[in-house]
Amino acid sequence: xxxxxxxxxxxxxxxxxxxxxxxxxxxAFFIPSYQRGxxxxxxxxxxxxxxxxxxxxxxxxxxxxVVKSLGGGKWELIDGQQxxxxxxLLLRFMNKGEPRYHLEYQTRAGSQAYLRxxxxxxxxxxxxxxHMHQAHTTIAGWFANKMGLQYQQFLIDxxxxxxxxxxxxxxxEVPASEEPIPLFTRLNQGRIPLTDAELLKAVLLAKVQxxxxxxxxxxAAQWDGIERDLQRPDVWAFVTGQxxxxxxxxxxxxxxxxxxxxxxAKKPATGAPAYHTFDQLRPQAEGDSxxxxxxxxxxxxxxxxxxxxPLWHNKIGFLVTCGLPLQAIFDLAQGQGKKAFDYxxxxxxxxxxxxxxxxxxxTLHYENSSHKVTLQRLxxxxxxxxxxxxxxxxxxxxxxxxxxxxxxxxxxxLIRAEQWETWLKEHRQALSDIRTQDNSAAIDxxxxxxxxxxxxxxxxxxxxxxxxxxxxxVLVVLNGGVEEEADHSIANLALLSLGANAALSxxxxxxxxxxxxxxxxxxxxxPAATRNVFLKYYAPADRLQPxxxxxxxxxxxxxxxxxxxxxxxx
Numbered sequence: 001x002x003x004x005x006x007x008x009x010x011x012x013x014x015x016x017x018x019x020x021x022x023x024x025x026x027x028a029f030f031i032p033s034y035q036r037g038x039x040x041x042x043x044x045x046x047x048x049x050x051x052x053x054x055x056x057x058x059x060x061x062x063x064x065x066v067v068k069s070l071g072g073g074k075w076e077l078i079d080g081q082q083x084x085x086x087x088x089l090l091l092r093f094m095n096k097g098e099p100r101y102h103l104e105y106q107t108r109a110g111s112q113a114y115l116r117x118x119x120x121x122x123x124x125x126x127x128x129x130x131h132m133h134q135a136h137t138t139i140a141g142w143f144a145n146k147m148g149l150q151y152q153q154f155l156i157d158x159x160x161x162x163x164x165x166x167x168x169x170x171x172x173e174v175p176a177s178e179e180p181i182p183l184f185t186r187l188n189q190g191r192i193p194l195t196d197a198e199l200l201k202a203v204l205l206a207k208v209q210x211x212x213x214x215x216x217x218x219x220a221a222q223w224d225g226i227e228r229d230l231q232r233p234d235v236w237a238f239v240t241g242q243x244x245x246x247x248x249x250x251x252x253x254x255x256x257x258x259x260x261x262x263x264x265a266k267k268p269a270t271g272a273p274a275y276h277t278f279d280q281l282r283p284q285a286e287g288d289s290x291x292x293x294x295x296x297x298x299x300x301x302x303x304x305x306x307x308x309x310p311l312w313h314n315k316i317g318f319l320v321t322c323g324l325p326l327q328a329i330f331d332l333a334q335g336q337g338k339k340a341f342d343y344x345x346x347x348x349x350x351x352x353x354x355x356x357x358x359x360x361x362x363t364l365h366y367e368n369s370s371h372k373v374t375l376q377r378l379x380x381x382x383x384x385x386x387x388x389x390x391x392x393x394x395x396x397x398x399x400x401x402x403x404x405x406x407x408x409x410x411x412x413x414l415i416r417a418e419q420w421e422t423w424l425k426e427h428r429q430a431l432s433d434i435r436t437q438d439n440s441a442a443i444d445x446x447x448x449x450x451x452x453x454x455x456x457x458x459x460x461x462x463x464x465x466x467x468x469x470x471x472x473x474v475l476v477v478l479n480g481g482v483e484e485e486a487d488h489s490i491a492n493l494a495l496l497s498l499g500a501n502a503a504l505s506x507x508x509x510x511x512x513x514x515x516x517x518x519x520x521x522x523x524x525x526x527p528a529a530t531r532n533v534f535l536k537y538y539a540p541a542d543r544l545q546p547x548x549x550x551x552x553x554x555x556x557x558x559x560x561x562x563x564x565x566x567x568x569x570x
Contacts, residue, residue: 004173005202007061010087012100013164022165025065026100027073031081033107034181037128040082042138048086049142051273052159057166061275064170064194068180077103078180083169086135088115091163093139094156170199170275196277197258200285207289219293223257226300230256237394238307241320260299263327302333313390315345318381321393322352349568353377357562357569366403366488375403378565379495383527385564395525399497406492406533407509407549417458420467423507424450424457427474430510434478442477450474478508478548490561491554494530509534509549533557 012024051060065080077084084103091099092115105111111128123133143152172194174183201223209216230236236256237243258277265280284292303326306312316329332344355364355374364371364378380401384391428450435443453470456462507515516534520526532538538556562569 004171005199005206006171006173007168008065008171009165009168010163011091011096011160013161016165024100024164025084025087025169027075029067029075029077029081029084029101029103030070031077031103031105031108032180034184035077035081037105037108037111038082038085038131038135039127040086040131040135042134044082045086045135045138046142048083049090049139049159052162052167053146055162055167055273057162059279060162060167060273061279062167062169063274064172064199066172066174066183066194068174068178069176076180078174078184080169085115085132087163089132089136090139090159092116093136093143094160096156096160170194170278172199172202195255195258196275196281197255197261199275199278200261200281203282204285204289204293207286208293211289215290222293222297226260226296227255227257229300229304230259234392234394235304235307237397238313238317239303239320239326241317241323241393241397243394243397257296259326260296260303263299263330264295266327269325299330302330307390310387310390311342312345314384314387315342315349317391317393318384319345319348319352321380321397322377324348324352346567349381350570353381353568353570355569357566360490360558360562360569362489364490366405366493372403375490375493376401376495378490378561379403379493379529381568382561382564383495383529386529386532392525396527399499399525401495402498403493404496404512404530405488406494406512407487417462420462421454421457423471424454424474426507426511427471427478430478430508430514431474433514434510439477446473446477475508478510487554489554489558491558492549494533495527496530497525 006023009022009024012026013022014020015022048062051062063080063083065084066078067075067080068078070076081103084101088099088101088103103112103115108128110126111132114122114129115132118133118136120133123129143155147155174180201220205216205220208219230239233243240259261277261281265277267277267280281292284295306316306329319329320326332348333341336344353374355378360378364375366372366375380396428447431443431447431450435447449470453462453466513534516526516531520531536553538560539553540556
């Protein structure tokens with residue numbers, strides 16, 4: 001299906017660069033009955049005026065006008081009624097001659113006449129008149145207040161110049177065979193605008209069809225192939241640091257290929273005007289169309305190459321997860337050989353962490369809120385480095401991750417009977433699991449006391465002091481007979497999803513170990529290094545204590561973290 005795409009200034013003028021006449025908006029725009037009337041408020045009108053003024057004479061594209069030709073200079077206006085009506089009111093206010101287009105209404109014939117009269121006395125007669133009158137009043141107020149009445153004519157002259165030369169609408173003409181009502185519904189359901197990629201596709205394929213007949217079908221198929229690759233959850237998570245269903249993905253990128261165009265256009269992370277990407281890339285697509293498409297294919301191939309190579313996959317994926325955009329990665333790679341690019345990635349990771357090896361010995365602290373992001377990034381990178389292949393970023397970005405104490409020596413935060421009951425039940429099971437003939441003399445009395453206390457947890461016979469005393473005895477036994485202070489260093493922290501963290505909080509190592517293994521058995525995603533911790537992978541063979549997390553375990557774990565992250569620590 002062929003779509004015609006042009007760029008039209010609001011008024012006829014002369015392009016300042018080419019000195020050629022500009023293509024302006026003209027003709028009769030027919031607004032059919034399936035559309036509602038004019039509904040813009042002062043907010044939308046003011047935003048449009050501000051956008052035009054702030055363009056300062058640079059090329060600036062407003063939202064698309066979608067039309068279908070009815071012949072004889074008459075158009076069915078499928079999308080853009082609100083903008084064209086507001087622009088018509090603006091031209092009327094500036095009084096620079098009769099606008100070269102007008103609006104006709106299938107079911108609201110009086111609106112056409114009211115646009116010319118804008119009689120305040122009639123403004124309350126129906127909702128369309130009311131909004132038209134309010135919009136005109138907003139325009140008059142904007143010009144009066146923007147610079148003061150003494151500069152109003154200067155403001156009018158400048159705005160008219162912008163509308164005649166640099167401010168354009170994206171003119172999107174659909175073929176005669178297109179059914180307008182389904183198209184109108186698609187465009188307005190959830191207010192889904194045309195994306196930069198859709199507009200670029202129309203320009204590119206039209207240009208290729210004109211200069212290289214037959215190649216447009218090939219490029220359209222390649223386009224779809226790129227889109228399918230980027231729709232893969234593992235590829236998308238790697239290249240954006242986001243899960244496929246998260247809001248930013250569905251709202252910012254109507255199609256995934258938009259990401260490639262945004263990278264090529266160097267789109268700012270924030271503050272970019274509407275259709276910035278389209279405006280930046282349109283001259284390339286309209287110029288050497290095949291060379292432009294070759295750039296898109298090259299970027300796509302580069303992304304897949306990075307994705308497939310484990311070393312670069314893991315480094316790039318980490319940086320992207322930390323918030324570095326694809327554009328920055330692309331810039332790092334420009335003109336670099338493999339070794340230089342790898343070194344640049346390592347240096348960027350080192351700068352992102354901004355951490356010395358000595359900081360891991362206790363300077364970084366869980367209870368210091370400013371350290372938590374660094375600790376979480378360190379443990380994420382450690383989990384990535386533990387992987388022998390590509391790290392599964394699609395698993396990581398699909399959840400909210402947090403720091404979990406491997407061994408929590410803190411039952412003091414539990415103040416309700418329901419919490420005590422759960423804690424004692426879980427820790428009683430841990431005591432039973434580690435009971436042997438050698439330690440039964442210490443454990444059996446504890447089991448008996450827990451059983452004796454359980455029926456009274458919700459009565460006045462058992463209170464906070466009783467729980468603290470009983471919990472203290474349990475913790476000493478489950479910590480190998482040592483009464484230990486809480487440890488908030490990285491040597492006692494692991495990375496877990498927020499849900500898993502909540503399920504494990506305030507529990508000693510043995511309780512957490514059993515829960516983590518149960519999660520792993522049922523298929524929950526547990527990061528590799530976190531699983532290794534609870535499997536005692538890092539424990540020294542001559543000091544293996546399967547049920548406890550002691551100083552020897554922490555020392556061995558910390559040594560492994562430092563070893564794996566040595567290249568990234570300052």
